[in-house]
Amino acid sequence: MHRQLPRTTLIELLTAADAQAPAPERHLWLIRLLGWLQQPGPPSAYAPGDLPAPCERLPWPTRRLIHLLNVLDERPEDRQRITTLLRSIFGRLDATGLLADYGFPPRQGFLSELAERLRLMCLPGTPQTQDLGELFHLLFRHPYDFSWLHTLDTATTRRLLQLYAGSVEVTEPPPWQPALIESIQLLASQLRAAGLSAALRQRMSARLLVDRPFHRIVQTAETLRDGPHPLQAALALHEVLDTCCAAADSVRHHLDEHGISVDLVFQVEQIHARAQRIRALLACLAAPEPAEGLTPLLLHLVQAGMERHGITPLFSRHYSLLARKVTERSAETGAHYITRTLDEYRTMLRQAAGGGAIIGLTTLMKFAISALSLSVFWAGFWAGMNYAASFVLVQLLHFTVATKQPAMTAPTLAAKLEGISANDAAVEDFVDEVTHLLRSQIAGIIGNLAMVVPVVLLIQGWSNATVGAPVVGADSAAYVLHTLHLQGPTVLFAAFTGVLLFVSSLVAGWVENWFVFHRLDSAIAWNPRFLHTLGTQRAQYWAQWWRQHISGIAANVSLGLMLGIVPALGTFFGLPLEVRHVTLAAGQLAAALGALGADVLHDPAFWWCVAAIPCIGLLNVGVSFYLAFRVALASRGLRVQDRGRLYTAMRRRWRQRPATFFFPPRT
Template structure:
């Protein structure tokens, strides 16, 4: 025995930072040691299993198996050859698992102890930032410290049948088997009670399908789990199997019932906390099914193996903030994208009449922005502090954008972030046929034409109107509306030779952010049924009158998204640069229509002689590039969000690109204005569908 242990001591890992070899580890197994030292022994054992094998350490057989599995077999060989060490290890493991509450691992691990998304976020931050202690009575916490490596689940799943039998024979006896069966039963009862509590809570119960609650499945689930415990206590194997089958049927019914909450959220608005609770119920149902597999199987080793591998995989999930955000915000992102898509359909023109209508509405928007531009200079002339200057500039933009909305006009740069989700919706079936790809190309052409019509309409109005107002000021008061110094400063800022293009791209981010805010606000408006409150709340009805309350309800439901988008965009355009300057970030905004208005205002102040200066034309040259970046950045960000929220992976990119290139060659004008040929072809495809 001493010779074999000495050989094991010589079998070293390449890493000098670990705690010795297997021989030293086995000699240190002491069931009478204090609890922290016993838990540390288990952690060191897991570290030894994960240590890489050197070339001289690789056994002749099973070379394709993971290194931890080969080390596990080696340890079993040593323990089977030396019963004294096997007894010490068995006693130590039994002292660890026999004194810890196994339900903290089987019933609690992987689930939030609280019902809210934000509280789970705080818990994960605490787990990531604060160290854990091995001096714990929580088996779930000890499990995280032992199997914390990303590869642990893989080698647990790779354990073969023979190795599982050896482990069971070495480490389990009849009392241990009874102990773990009792823990399984207790865990099933706890999980069933937790599912019932969440499903029947005030947040979830009203959103469940009443038809699926007719047989009271969540009440029966907890009762059936209690009856399973009674059958286990009575030693009635037949009654146990009957209750397990009944529990599985109830779990299926409960799963369908909790799924109906998603359907309600799709129609009536999304709450991240409710989505989180629904996911927690789903995961608890899955856990009960796994525990029932361990109880019902005549040879449960494989079921235990799968359960432990899933728990080990869950360790990584419990530490991941990104996974928490991406998983639970995906449904909200989809709802925001869908609401933006519904709005975005109004910004896409598909024929000549709609294109001309968009051009005219954009001209109206440019008329309002002309006044906005001059008001911006007036606010700047007041000499307000930085914050209040930015705030009132933002209010000026917000009021102007809302006015454009109420007059049913348009500002071109508001279109892309709204139209991108509508475009993404077209991609869901783009791989079905060539006709679907051509339909998508049609939508791209429609969208580009709409953007061009919007920008042209805005610029056609804003620049002449600003120049005209400046000319009227010269006639009336023999002075322009803005001073020479202000005009020169505007041209200096807006030149293409400066950071204008970077600021234009940043403005595209703000345009995208405003569309997100619009979707979130509209979702909250629908989720909390504010429109119904306006229509039927007694206080509102007394104040407004029944008919006016109904009209206000419909108006706010139709316009809340646009109001939120316009107000948020206006305030961000005014305040964000001020906040950035406070932190020393030289960030400004460059909105194509507002920039064009400022250039026109400078022209009206400095006179026609400024047309001879190259600096003026560098500013003019920046206008189309500013518009392109405003549109492109906001569209791409919204398009990417829409794709991810729908789970779309475009596998037909090459065919789409080929179809776009073919359209550019055959009908390039179709991307600029509606041509009769393309309109007829698109109409023919629609009629074929």
Template structure:
């Protein structure tokens, strides 16, 4: 923008009420750009506002020209829609709103518009504007109101802006009532709130308020009574909608429904802000606060991050809560449970030996990258599900499940005793992970070795020839990209826990266990008793199935998809990697002990295990902390307590006491 356009005198000279819509709006954009200046400070913007007011008030013809411009502006632009709808999603579905925000970020806006919301976004685009608007004092607000005052009031003697604001209240109330009457909300409202029927009477109370607002002569006592009745009814609507959250906590979270509820809550708050402007004897400060909040709402409205954060918090809480229910089973707190964990992990390691052989068998088929990855993924999924059904343990799947169980204990962490108890749980968790990893690795290695030797004895040739064995050891070497691949695998482990929590939430939300139990067709096909057993079985195992199947497919398909884009990424799972090293070493025989590649691969195993566990636990724990709103101060206290325990009793992190 040219420097001359920022000059106040040049701006005022360009004020033309008869200009077309685009030119009038460009002038308004330039004016606010001049008010912001270099955005060094809000106080500087306030100083420019003072200069503008002084310059306009000093010239009566300029005052009249400004009022004429304002009349032309308000006649061509619908301010009611701005006051009622700005900052709200035009669609109630989460995905459609996501697409709308993406469109606004990508496509530029135009000042040639009669949509006040689009124009407002161009005139007041940032948080800085909300800052300097909040600093306007009562005198400046009164002067602005006098400059923009309409000399021709409405037939009832009231100012036109009051009718505009009341129309905005009406639009907002209609949206609140429509949301309250929607089947998704109506069927989930508590019985007590449903019997009160607040949404049914809201519009009638609004009509009574409007009648008293513009009555001639005005009866202040009747107006206040109508205002109180409407405000109480509005609060009842909000309380009624809030009762839906209890239903969601017990029956699963719907992101779309949470989005509707939060839109309704924000509508109620907007109605209150509009009513403050109408009921205040000095409306200027209320108007300024409203404009400032509209600026902030516009920033939120354009933010994809804010959309995802605000609408995923409850789902994150529910996902982590359901993972916490599963994760409790993976934490050992005494010697007996510790030994049980070792036994289950040993069984899981022994079973994984079969998985390792199956993986080499799939590679021997020499399929294309995609089909080889899909076959490996399905094989992994079947293997992990079998481990689940046999009640064995795969170590690296634990952290993403146990992290929410840990974070669930942070809901009340204010006292020192609570922090100490949490540190005890951290020690229990680390000890459990060590036991599980050791149990897996120490059994998968000899089990794979025995299977390879049995293969060689039966067929007279090793499982892997020398070239493939050497290639396997080289690919798993600590000197290569193993560290990166192990961290990526940790992310996949975390992702599988999210999929598991989301799947179980959807299973509960859509009442699929009830459908399996009582659906007539399912009952006729399975029989009533078997349908009940299947429903209970799926309710118990659905999370594990989702986690295991998704993890298996991701482990198999990630290398294929990465290879398609030329990224060369792979996965490194500690138990599978240990089994592959054992298979390569057993195929090479005793000479493998003299190969440096073997020992570099062996050295990678603890690193792979540590990264698998720590990365998946880190992301899951961060998500759980966010879901439970643990403050930064409490997080610092927890870190200090954990380090203190490590310095004083390090053995407690590895062996039960």
């Protein structure tokens, strides 16, 4: 909570104050003073009198500051020496480094800001500097600083300013007013440069750029110094800032057309941050007296420094919009996986049955790859290629794999939560969506399992009848009964597979966003080389085809490769990871039954594997849905505050119409 600095006394600080010392030593004295303020306990054994009773409720740094001012009032010589020292410190430092630059990245890029924050975290700072921002970073770098500075009242701040001025009254205007105006002008120039960058300018609303706000902001800022009416100039600057921020926010409304990137989100956030800094500086300029404007500005600067200290806030803030677009693009795909009518439910069963038939062939191909006795990596790679090709084929044939649904449908369900605080109808809509989703999941799993088992058994029986041996032999079948046993690590591997299913949905959303951001559909449709090769009509067709299918292909390819390669990489690092996919597991168990014959039905291990199938399906679906649902909520900035209403509504639906969770209505 407090700085770990050598403890010192007030007498030692007053004695060490030397305005003629080198600049680093003067800055170190100021750092030691802040360290003395941060020390817990009574201010000092030396005190002209007890502090007033109200001070007992203040934090120790504030009480020590009041004690310091009281002591200096009793010791004029020390007061004069401290005043001279403070003037020598702040009079030779560049104030714009604090007012215009502190808390902002030196370059407009996410990765450069990440590297800068790592440098601030890992490398020590030096008091040998001419930049007031760098010295400020050494003085106030703990969250506790904001708490105790917030308790400073106007009277205490006025006494501090009087200490710096060396007089009873602070001059009007204050000596730092030119630095405030210069910092506002610097910030306005930075806003103009950011707003007129190509990445933002092409994505902002043309209607909001008609009045050229990013050009006018510099012109308006110049009138603060030279204009005859500074108050009117400040009001005009506030209006221009509002227009600039609205134009920057309009980038978010064109994401479906242009896509989004981390750097783009970062630049929008920086425009808002610099606009907020200008407002804070304007408030300090417009304050009735300097003491009233200084404390809010100081708190704003401390808060800006706190926000730039950590890595986690950077990721959570600047990835939120990207996460929202990824989940929204997943939600667009997920809406097709939710059945709401009887016809859609039957269609889902047929699509899932087709997917199960293809997965049956995939299962036998996996055994064939294993029989090649490849190295661990190449076995995992070709197994992943087998899965990826099968999943893509399922997509192209308009079939479905049940375990892919939850990660895609969770964002769709999260979108229903946005209105639950408004009325009860929104809650009922959410419960309806839950019932639709559960029915869809059940239909998908039933359709997959209903076809994967007979397809594998038929192929095993055909091979045994024609060749004299099944495709999957007895040794492989015994290995299946050992690995799928419910009493083994099957449950953990099934949950791990759910994580991979969730990650594939993020990859799908990210790839589609990347596709849109770089306008690849337009490139396919209008690139001269493509037009010459494909012709106009076919180029248009393939542009539309890739725009519609890029998300699904990315999800299928990434999921298939992860199912095969991630366990191989885990083996390389000594992690015994395996995947347990419910449809693939059911196909493997059917292959074992076809290899060992009816006698295996008397083996308890077989029935333990049968019992593992619903557990695998539940964990595949549950884990992927939970993770996708949480990310969708976080990306929208939502917290489920009305959980009680949701649970009550779902329990009421279960009591009144339990069949709706399993079967669609006939109308």
